[in-house]
Amino acid sequence: MTQRLPRLAIGAALAAGALLAAGGGAFAVTWKSETVTLPYPGPHFTGHGAALLNASCSTCHSADFVNGQPHLALGTWKVEVLKMKNVFHAPVHAKDVDTLARILFDRHPAPK
């Protein structure tokens, strides 16, 4: 036994302009295999705390992303660092959590 799904309301949807039949039945799509190149790895950290940041924060995303973050409270940076460590298993040593939060806080000063 299977569930009866709501009938595809193609007619009604058509009237509402939601769906436009694209010829009905088989559709001629040209499938072509793709191989692309991405400009990886992208930027690394430079400046204040760069060595620790590169060791802790570069595996999964390029530094431009972290550098583009807004000014955040010190405690918020600590939550972020702990999230990276606990949820995504970022290579962050427990002893470095506070240092990293402080570095990130200092690198993102309040806007003037």
Place this chain on the structure above:
Amino acid sequence: MPANPGAALGRRAILGGGAALLVSPALAASEVRLPFANGLRPLTKPGLFPGKQQMILQRVRAPLLETPWDVFRKHLFIPNDQAYVRWHIPDFPTAIDVGKYRLRIDGDVAHPFELTLDELAGKFPAHKQAAINQCSGNSRGLIEPRVAGAQWGNGAMYNAMWTGVPLAALLDRAGVKPGATHVAFHNIEELIEPIPPHALFYKVLPLARATDPSTMVAYEMNGANLPLLNGFPIRLIVPGWYATYWVKMLTRITVTTHPGTGFWMNPAYTIPDTPNGAMTPGQTGVKFVPINAMDPRSFFTSVTNGAHLPAHKPTLLRGFAFGGGSALAAVAVSADNGTSWKDAALGKDWGPYASREWSLSFTPAKPGPVRLLVRATNAAGAVQPMVAGWNPGGFLYNAIEHVDMRAV
């Protein structure tokens, strides 16, 4: 109320020095300042990312590319090579072999099955539908107080014409078993070290939303194959709902009896279960639910901050808007900071989930500063607020936009 970010885009070439590039000159030729603190971003060289023209570079790896506002001023349907890009983890393939690609439908179904791409396109009726894809965190950079995450301006969205197969047709063929309540969508991503299995990307929809006639598996975007960075060869489209559900490089559709336990359903991409998804920073005891339908939004395209308008003479204002979870019902413009509103004329109706053009003739009564606001209302009665609701994820931003000009 934030400035209209589109209008605030001041572009400056940096040839010959001046501003310091955030990334090497090999990646970017110029920069753009998004209208929030720490908003300077490189603009990519066309072709730096495969299938993409010049884009606002939010992140190289995994790619976060924003559509420059100028593109919205020129196109209601955003060209494929300028549609924004959002990946969480750099663990998706850079090569897709269309001969080997399969889509599997399984779980609580009577007849699990697998399709090649040719079978998907050839054995099921094709449907076309216009719909806007908007990142859950679009405009996050404008939210106050600021929150961590991709710091988008308004360009993490694109309206497109989609061709594909209604998901209900695939589920019908599989035969959904009684008791099933949800459908999970998996993609081709494979985690990279050291990310643990619970962070593998997949999304779950309630069965009713999955079988809505608008939900479909799309293989064409604006009449062409999807760009690889937008999910080639196939992606789920869930019109009216945020793009987090529009799973790219879709490989497996699993009918289930639970809403999923994956990280990307909860706690990621959840919003307060409150009106407008709003709460105050630090508020405790708030119930969070997976993000779902979009809110209405509207934008100016014909005018930008700093423009001059002729006083005592009519100017035709233009822009676009969308209703979100339900069709766009009205667009109105205010010249007195929201005290009174004038309805705009709506352009061609491309369907309930698409962007729609609006226009209105406006005559400045006297020379001097002019601030115009634009506001959309959807069929369900949702109206854009003056100030966006705040939530810790920076989701659902939809404050009323404005432009500051001068009548001369």
